[in-house]
Amino acid sequence: MALRFYNTLTQELQDFRPLEDGKVRMYTCGPTVYNFVHIGNFRTFTFQDILRRWLQYRGYHLNHVMNVTDVDDKIIANAAREQKSLEEYTSVYTKAFFEDAATLRLQQPEHVAPATKHIPAMIDSIERLVAKGYTYTNDGSTYYRISAFPDYGKLSHNDFSGIRSGARVDMDEYDKADARDFVLWKARKGNEPFWETPFGEGRPGWHIECSAMAMSYLGETLDIHAGGVDLIFPHHENEIAQSEAITGKPFARFWLHAEHLHIESQKMSKSLGNFYTLRDLLGMGFHPESIRYLLASVPYRKKLNFTFEGLKMAAKSIERLRDFELRLTSTRLPPGRGEAIAARSQEAIRSFEEGMDNDLNTAEALAAIFEYVRAMNSEINEGRFKEENRWDAARVLEIFDLIFDVLKPSDIALTAQVNGKGESVSLTDAEVESYIEERSAAKKSRDFARADEIRAQLQERGITLEDTKDGVRWKRK
RNA sequence: GGCGCGGUAGCCAAGUGGUAAGGCAGAGGUCUGCAAAACCUUUAUUCGGCGGUUCGAUCCCGCCCCGCGCCUCCA
16 A cells, blocks of 8 residues: 555545655744743654654655744743843754754754744745735734635635625724734834834744745645644644745645644643653653654554653563564574565564555554564574574564664663662673673572672662573663 | 544554454463563453444444544644
8 A cells, every 4th residue: 555644635545646756845843942842842743753754764855844933922022031132042942952852863854944044035925925915014014815815724624704804894993804814024013123124124924934934945835744733723724825825836735733742631731730841751760762652652643642651651662672672683593594484574564664654653553563573572482583584573673763763772861870869870881791790600609699689789770681591681771 | 603633451552344453551371590581371242322324333324422622822
C-alpha cells in the first residue's frame, strides 16, 4: 500500500504524491517565542519530526520550512515589561527552543524563518491583496475581507455564508466589517516596535507571516502544511484565504494536524499546575528518549494522555529494545545465516513500513518491531539465530531507530546519575569492569554473599549486571 | 447552537463485516547459586449503551450516554 495521509481539507485518507516527483515542499507552524515551549507543543513538533523522517525514508528530497513567530502582542508586552528589545527578548526563547528540540532529537528543518526577518515578503503579499481588492482599512490597520473569498471555511468545514457582513452591520461602529475578518497589518501603537510600509507604520498580523514566508521559500503551492489542531481555525483557514486570493491556486495540497496532549487526562493549564516544559521533566529525572518515545508512540491524530506512568512505561519499552540490541552483539552464535530468519527480518521491515505508510501509524509500526524482537529472542534461545543473522536484525533496529531515534542513550542519561544528595555517583567503564572482575572472583570461590553485595552496590549506582552463558553483561540504567 | 474528534483489558494502544495486534503492569513456569535478561503459559467470550441492516458487527446505519477540541490568542 502506498503512503497515505489524512487530509483535513478533504477529511479523508489520501495517497500522497508530491507535486514534483521526488521532492516534498513542506511548511510547518513553529513556536511563538515568548516563553519556554511546553510538552504539548513538543507533541506536535515530534509529530512533524516523525513526518520528516518518514518522508525522507521514503526517498523524498525534503524542503521543509518552519516559521518562528517572534513578534506578536504577547511578545511585545513581555519585552516591554522587561525593558528589552524584541530581539533581546525573543533570542533567549528561540535559543531555548532549539536546544530543547535537539534534546528531543528533532531534526532541523531545511529553513527556519523568523517572522521579523521576512517583513518585506509580508508587505509584498499585503500589497497584492490590496491591489486585488481583498482588503479595507480602518484606523490605520489593514484588514482582510473574508466575504471577498467565497471558499472561506473550506478547511475547518465551517459555513460562514449566513454570517457575512450585511446591511445590519454598520462599518462605522466596528473595527471590522465582519466579525470574521482578520487583521493583515496592525497600525502602530505608541512605542511599540513598527515597520514602515506603503500602508502605514505598524506590524504584521499573525496569519500573514505564514502565507508570505511559505510562498517565498516554497512557491505558490505546498505539498504539505502541518500544525496542531487548534490552528485549523482560524490560522490555517486565514492562510488559505490570503494565499489563494493572491495566487488563485491551491495553497497546500495536504493539511496534516496533530491532536493535543493532555496531562493525566486533564487539559494542560497553568492554573491546574500541570504545565510542563521539557526542562521540568528532565529535572524530574525523566530521560529525553522516554519523552520522545511517549510522544511518538501514540499516533498523531489521537489525543495523547501524557502521564508519569506513561513515561515509565516508555522507558521500559525502550529498555526491552536496547536489551535485544545488546543481546545481538554480546551473544555467541552458531556460524552461518538462517534463511528463515533473514526472511522474517524482511517481513518485520515490511510490517513496520506498512504501519508508517498508514498515516504514520506509529503504534502499528511499533507492534511490528516488538513482535519481531520476541520472535528473534526465541530463535536465539533455540539456536536457530546464526552469526550472520546479526546483520539482518541490526538492519531492522536501524530502520526503526531512523524514525524513532530512541535507542542511543542521551549523554544526560549517562552522566546524570546522582544520589539523593545530588552528588554524581557515575562510574567509568573501567571502574565497572574492575568491580565485575572482583565479583567473578568471589563467585568462583563460591562467596555468593560478596558477589551479591557487589551486584547490589552497582545496581544502586545505576549499573545492572546480567550473568549470561557468554559472560557477564552490564548496562547503565 | 455550529463544526470536529474520541470512548477497545489495571494502564497505554492497534485493528477488521466473520468473531480482538503490540507495550507496560500482574500471575504461574523454564533457565540461574540467587538475581537479571530471555522464553513459554496466563490476563477483554468481549470492544460506552440501546436498537437496526446482515447468515454474521467491535468494525455499517440511527438514537442515547460520557469525555474532549475548535468556533477569541493557543501545538
